[in-house]
Amino acid sequence: MTFHIGAKPGEIAETCLLPGDPYRARWAAERFLDAPRLVSETRGMLAYTGTWRGNPVTLHGTGMGMPSISIYANELIRDYNVQTLIRVGSCGAMQPHIALRDIVLAQAASTIGSPSSSIFREMRFAPVADFGLLSKAYAAATGPVHVGGIFTSDTFYDERTDLSDQLQRHGCLAVEMETAELYTLAARYQRRALAILTVSDHILTRAALPSAERETSFADMIHMALHAAFAQG
Ligand SMILES: O=P(O)(O)O[C@H]1O[C@H](CO)[C@@H](O)[C@H]1O
Numbered sequence: 001m002t003f004h005i006g007a008k009p010g011e012i013a014e015t016c017l018l019p020g021d022p023y024r025a026r027w028a029a030e031r032f033l034d035a036p037r038l039v040s041e042t043r044g045m046l047a048y049t050g051t052w053r054g055n056p057v058t059l060h061g062t063g064m065g066m067p068s069i070s071i072y073a074n075e076l077i078r079d080y081n082v083q084t085l086i087r088v089g090s091c092g093a094m095q096p097h098i099a100l101r102d103i104v105l106a107q108a109a110s111t112i113g114s115p116s117s118s119i120f121r122e123m124r125f126a127p128v129a130d131f132g133l134l135s136k137a138y139a140a141a142t143g144p145v146h147v148g149g150i151f152t153s154d155t156f157y158d159e160r161t162d163l164s165d166q167l168q169r170h171g172c173l174a175v176e177m178e179t180a181e182l183y184t185l186a187a188r189y190q191r192r193a194l195a196i197l198t199v200s201d202h203i204l205t206r207a208a209l210p211s212a213e214r215e216t217s218f219a220d221m222i223h224m225a226l227h228a229a230f231a232q233g
């Protein structure tokens with residue numbers, strides 16, 4: 001047990017899929033894993049461990065924002081020895097060629113500042129995905145998928161329209177709120193990390209996915225994450 005995770009030693013798998021929403025953890029565990037078992041519910045942050053094609057997997061919620069994922073990723077890595085961390089999240093698209101339900105693979109994540117920023121001092125560290133996971137996730141895609149840079153924001157209700165304009169101008173694909181810190185922690189502890197993001201809304205058009213349709217779209221992303229984690233070669 002840690003401050004924020006109630007699982008006993010051995011109850012968390014070396015491979016973790018990390019949705020922001022704890023109910024998405026439960027839904028994905030029940031739908032994709034064999035024999036899923038609730039292993040932690042500290043502060044309502046649900047975590048389930050089961051197997052996929054015989055491989056142990058944990059689905060663990062992270063909450064919203066970098067301070068929250070930083071707590072869970074730190075404890076999963078340092079206390080439970082997790083080796084592979086795949087965020088399965090939602091995002092807002094920032095480019096006109098990206099549609100609702102498309103999937104974005106975050107090759108790199110820009111940010112104004114993450115919980116790790118203070119240790120870099122004047123350096124602007126570039127948090128990047130694990131290439132092996134990225135290429136395997138890409139190969140497992142069954143629908144439209146986009147690979148490139150994203151922006152990890154500290155705010156959902158962002159009033160910096162000038163910032164959004166500059167990010168679009170520089171080819172940023174999407175905005176979300178956790179990946180830059182996840183990639184930074186994975187780099188620090190030599191772990192594998194990837195963010196697979198389903199487009200739930202569009203920053204340019206303001207279109208948004210109806211909640212009833214979210215489940216099907218999210219299933220594609222979980223499928224890609226599991227194949228990325230366990231594909232051979
Ligand atoms: O769907 P999740 O994984 O929570 O991800 C996105 O959704 C939340 C905002 O609504 C933020 O956590 C953002 O990163």
Ligand SMILES: O=c1cc[nH]c(=O)[nH]1
Nearest residue numbers: 090091092175176177
């Ligand atoms: O952080 C997020 C997530 C989804 N959509 C957004 O616009 N922002």
